[in-house]
Amino acid sequence: MSTQAIKARANQAIWLFLGLLVAFSVGMPHLETVFHALFPKLARPVYLQTSFVDLLFSHIWLVVVSSVISVLIGVGVALFVTRPAGVAFRPLVETVVAICQTFPPVAVLAIAAPLIGMGSSPALIALVLYGLLPVVQSSIAGLTSVNPAVLEAAKGLGMSPFDRLRRVELPLALPVILAGIRISVTINIGTAAIASSVGAKTLGTPIIIGLSGFNTAYVIQGAIVVGLLAITTDMLFELLQQRLERSVNNTEKN
C-alpha cells in the first residue's frame, strides 16, 4: 500500500518536472530580473540568441534520432551474438563494448569532428556510439537471462526460432533491455549538451558560450533546462517500466 502511495507521488512528480521544464524553456526571457539580481555585473544576463524552446527541441531531436539508431543497432547486435550463428562473436562484442565505455564522450567528439566536420553529424555519431554501449550490454544480459527451461520448453513444444524470439525471448528480456535504453537515453541527454562544442545546436550551446565568455548565468540557464529534461525523461522511463512490470508481471518463481 505504501509503495503504491510512493508510486502515485512519483507520477505526480513527473507532471511537476514536466511543468518546470516547459516553464523554464518558455519563460527564460522573463527571468531577466532574477538573473540580473544574481549577476549584476553581466550586461546580458539571459541567453537570448536562440530561444530555449528551440534549443530544447533540437536537443530532444538529436537525442531521439541517436537513441533510435543506438537501440536498433544495439538490440540487433545483441540478437546476433545470442543466436547460435553469432555466439562466437559474443566475447569480442562484450570486450569492445567494455573498452568503448572507457572513452569519455568528449574524446569521441574530438575525434569525430575533424574527420566529419562540425555540426550535427559528428554529434550524432558520438551519441550513437556512446548510447550503443548500454543498449548492447543490457540486451545481451536480458536475452541471456531468460530461464533456459522456458526456452527449452518453447523449443520442445514446436515453436520456430522466430516465434521463440518474438513471443518468448524478447518479451521476457524487455524489462532488462528497457533499463539499458533508459541509461543510454539519459547519458545521451548529457552528451548531447557537450555536443554543442562541435557546433550542434543543443541546450549545451548556452553552456559552452557561457563558459568561453565567462557568463555564468548562461551556464546555469543551460544546465537547469538540461537537468530538468534529464530528470523528466528518467521519470518517464520509470513510469514505462512500472507499466511493463504490471502488464507482463514476469516475476519468475521456480
Place this chain on the structure above:
Amino acid sequence: MIEFQNVSKSYHGKAVIENLSLHLEKGKITVIIGSSGSGKSTTLKMINRLEEHNAGKILFAGEEIASIPVEQLRCRMGYAIQSNGLFPHWSVAENIACVPNLLKWDKQKIARRVDELLEVLDLSPEQYRDRMPHQLSGGQQQRVGVARAMAADPEILLMDEPFGALDPVTRASMQKEVRRIHRLYGKTILVITHDIDEALYLADHLILMDKGAIVQQGAPMEILTQPANDFVRDFIGRSDIGLKMLSLQTVESHMVPGEYRAGCGVISSDIALNEALSRFISEQSDVLNVTGADDVHLGLVTFSGLLKIPALQSQMGRGA
C-alpha cells in the same frame, strides 16, 4: 510408436549413447530409469530432436524422424520437463494454448480444450484460467505444464522427470494423475525418472539404463523377480524388493471372495498390497475385510495370503 535402431550419440567425440535399440509401444507407459548421467534425457531429447543422434535410426509411427520437419514433429509430441518451463508472461490458459495456437486451431476450440484440460487436471477453469504461473503452487504449475504438453492431443507424451521438483505428497498425487490420464486417453507416454517407486508405479514397460546402454527392460514385476545383475538388484533396492512387489499388486487380486470375518478391519479392494501389509501389522490382525466401490463387502484378505504371490515365491526360489 517410437523405435530406436542402433542409435548412437556423442558429444564432442565422447559417446553418451551407444548402439541403443528400444521400442516404445503404442498406448503404453514406458519408464526409463537410471543413474545420473546415464543418458536418459539425451535419449528422450533425441525423440523430439532437441538433440540429434549421430548414428542409427529413430522411427516415429514408422517414419524416420529426420524426414519430418522438426517443428511439425514437435507439435505431434507433448513435452513436459522437470522445472515445468511455463512461460512466465502468459496466463495459464495462454500457456496451455501454446501448441494449439501454433497449429492455428480456431479460438473457440482452443478455449474449450483449455477448460477441458484444466478440469481433467483438477484445476477449476474459472479459478485458474487467467492466473499467471507465479500465482500457482509448484504442483499446480506442474499440472499446467502437463496440460500444455497434452493440449494438441499429441501422439506421444514425453516427460523428463516431470515431478522431480515436487514434494512426496504432491508427487504421489501427480503420479496418480498420470495413471488416470493414461486410462482416460490411452496415450503413449515416456516418463524419465530417478525414483524407483515412481517407475514401478507408472510403468507398463520399465527400462533400466546405465552408461548410455540398456541394462534390463521388461514389465516391473519381471524386473523385480528376475533382476539381470547386481546393478539392477542395487538399483531396485535389495532390502525391500518384497515390499516393492507388493506395491505392484492390489488387494483385489489376493482376495478370498465372499468370506467375512466379524471384528476385523476393512480395506478397499483397490489398495496396494504393501499398504495392506502395513495394516495387518498396525492392527495386529491377520485378516482384513475387503470392500469395493460404494463400500459393498466383497470378501477378505489374509496375512498369509500375501505370501501366495506367484512372483514372491519365484523370488524366494532364487534365494536373492
